[in-house]
Amino acid sequence: MIGKTREYPKEIMILETIVRRFPPDDFRKAEFEKKLYRKRAGYKGEKTLDYFLAQIDHSEMLILHDLRIPINSTHFQIDTLLITINFLLIIDSKNYTGTLIFLPEFNQLIRILNDIEEVFPDPILQTKIQASQLKTFLEKHHLTPSPIEYLVAISNTQALIKNPTNDKEVSYRVFRSSNVAFKLPPFYQKHTQPRLSKNDMKKIARHLVKAHEPFVPDPKSMNLPFDNMVQGVQCPACEAFGMDYHQGKWTCISCGHKSADAHIQALRDYFLIYGPSITSKQFREFMNVGSPSTAKRLLSSMDLTFDGTTKGRTYFPEKNFFD
Structure with missing residues (x-):
């Protein structure tokens, strides 16, 4: 077995x-x-x-x-x-x-x-x-x-x-x-x-x-250009970055492909590179989402835990978030 x-x-x-x-x-x-x-x-x-x-x-x-x-x-x-x-x-x-x-x-x-x-x-x-x-x-x-x-x-x-x-x-x-x-x-x-x-x-x-202690490298020790890393949501069809969110859908500005959940992979990317937590403000900046209410709705719809009040809430991934 x-x-x-x-x-x-x-x-x-x-x-x-x-x-x-x-x-x-x-x-x-x-x-x-x-x-x-x-x-x-x-x-x-x-x-x-x-x-x-x-x-x-x-x-x-x-x-x-x-x-x-x-x-x-x-x-x-x-x-x-x-x-x-x-x-x-x-x-x-x-x-x-x-x-x-x-x-x-x-x-x-x-x-x-x-x-x-x-x-x-x-x-x-x-x-x-x-x-x-x-x-x-x-x-x-x-x-x-x-x-x-x-x-x-x-x-x-x-x-x-x-x-x-x-x-x-x-x-x-x-x-x-x-x-x-x-x-x-x-x-x-x-x-x-x-x-x-x-x-x-x-x-x-x-x-x-x-x-058993799995090896998890720390990106902070890799001398990455954090300020210049590509941000935004990546299109699952053509792999271009910069999808726009409107009326519950992400739309690729390059090929027109639409997706309801393309932000999930982008959030996984954020956690893997920048650390184990994210705020609503950081989410908006990384995903290029302008509306705080939209960001809150998207964050609440995912498999995340959170800490803090509504205004200062910090979100964390569940263990199976990367599966």
Whole structure:
């Protein structure tokens, strides 16, 4: 069963908003576009692994997706954790393109793409470290010890995987996501003795889910041109900014498309960039709405909580506002 689902990362939501509203003539926009591309690719690779995991029988295991666990003064992350009665299995997903050359002697992964060589950290070593950190976490919380295994899943079907030294560890630990069902039996053959009861499995899952701290970057630390970010409501049809609100509808000044709720995405953008609250005045300025009564009506119609009197009211998003 699934003990923790994979949610769309808040970090990607924030980067999407930044790219969408970054001043188009500012050269720094390209940096955020590149970072967003990498994060989206990583998430796509994780979802690819999830797809193939969903096809196997996991009635006798617990699957936790996307964990970020505090340890000392930092955190360690696990893309996917399988908890069985015999062992725990960490699977780290990589969505690299190009030719991937594993060089474990130097703990390196060489990626060749468009005749350009890049050096990446060894993902096998990364998952090995994650296994060690997970072991430390479990011991600290006096949880039943169990063997911890680890694998590296290559999700991009176009990647060419090479193991030039025929290293056994690379062959054993690295696989294509589509092959996940066939990577599990060897671990059951290796670890034949049950170590955990069903209650132990659930207890480990509860502790990890409770400890999970999702990464949410602070836009204020990104040196953004806040005063020059694009404001207004974006047209869901042509993606132009500057929709006008009249008689209960937003109308795009570029293509004429009409929408009743285009302001909801604009408000999500505001919360993601500028912070967790908004006043009626800030709403009017950001949405280019002139009427205070219209702003109040729109704010009251959404899934928001508020604090303060009617005149000085501040609005906050509910937890599911970004779903």
